[in-house]
Amino acid sequence: MTRRKKRGLGRGVAIVGGAMSHFGAYPDKTSRDLMTEAYLDALATIDKGMDPADIEAIYVGNFLGELFEGQGHLGHIIADWLGLAPRPATRVEGACASSGLAFREAVLAVASGMYDVVLAGGVERMTNAPLENVHDYLAAAADVPFELHQAALTFPGLYAAMTTAYMAEYGASGEHLMSVAVKNHENGSLNPRAQFNVSLRDIMAQRAAGAEKKGRPVPQWRNEIDFLNDAAANPVVADPLRLFDCSPITDGASCVIVAAEEVAREYTDDVVAVTASAQASAGPFTTWRDGITGIPSARVAGRDAYEMAGVAPEDIDFAEVHDCFTIAEVMAIEDLGFFEPGKGAYASAEGRTARDSDRPINVSGGLKAKGHPVGATGTAQIQEVWNQLRGRAGERQITHKDLRLGLTHNVGGTGGTCAVHVLERI
Amino acid sequence: MASSQNPVLGIALYLDALAERRLAASRCGSCGQVFLPPRPICSTCRGRGMSAEELSGRGRVAAVTSIAIPPSAMAAKGYGRRRPYVTGVVTLEEGPSLTARIDLPEHLGGSLQDRVGMPVTAAFEDEEGSVTLIFRPA
């Protein structure tokens, strides 16, 4: 295709507020309840305050309201519940990338000049559904006639298949992947809104205490990897992926408020700009030309984002990436150019993505520990990067390096959709 | 209207062929790329001169997993943690890949990823009144 011009935003766009609800199992909370928490907390983060009447449009990411709570048409429901009707409200669906896309739509709407202030958020209610239905529901994001009906693949199964292709190509092992889970739980232990606000060490101690209390043999694990290798503690879900390779089922919402750069200082003096907004698509992974050891839409979106921001992968100070499974984080850090193909698993095991490393990955705990309320994940990543860039991430704040550029990487399905954003403190 | 000379290249054509124990695909008249399922527009060159083609069913395992927590349709057939099943991706010798179940004998041992690259061939099994595609070691 002939590219007619270099892509860029029509005018500067900034983030002036953002928050996520508590992520976890809240089966009695509806999408409205979850979104209200995220919205009110996001408003409260706006340094100089905001009259909600300033919000001119709403984009809500949501994957499967129809199945999880029998509620479609969520845009107007949320707009009304937040007191924002008759502002235009649009539900955006891109599986696990739904709110990454909603954020992008909000950015484009402001960049176009149509609106000065727009709300982007996402919500998913999941734990009220019977567990046996959840795999079926999530499989709606796959290529249903083939991946689900013909091959009987679940989502863990799809990523497990990618894992064996990756392992066969690069020689990485299950223990390399486990190091991603250890790191993200460690990070999640510092995030009070994470579903798993506990390290694996804490989980091991809880399990041992539970066994002792019930008078059962108390398990003795030498370390986290020993625990993760214990088939009783960490059962196989889709070989070679085990329970702790998978992100959890989560209820939650997140919300970000974007404003044209020219009005942003009415709301804050500590401005974070959106310097790149990129998105790409791909067919089912059977159509990928270069095999399934990396995600082509992520490579394209990453490359486009770097070009738009005028930066290179090595300029990115830290990133929130889509670790729906441990292998997904490994592929993400390769697809985004942080590590060479095949090196991501080894780099993870060597601690080169840890919170105190040169380029911390998923300091929020990632999807793995923070939780993955599918439609809420994209804007949850955005608000984390925004908070880190402004030095307001609390106990988990990155302090060993100056932060200027942060990146988010939000994947739908197995990579049918990918959104990459670069945020910069200006 | 579709006719046998000019079938609609799509999922229905694939499923109809599967019921007759055949693998239907399409080939692009411009660049030669083969697609399974058959599709009307080439995703390589955007050409629309596609013609239906039948594939051999011979290929190699490209990716593989064993599912312990199945979707409900498989759970209803008795699959689960105590009876996992193998499935994955097969790349056919004509070029295209597809997702399908794979029947791996248990005596092979070793790790699943060791099966990547293994030659397999398509078998068509009757399962509850319909034909199910399953690959077996060639």
Ligand SMILES: [Zn+2]
């Ligand atoms: Zn072609």
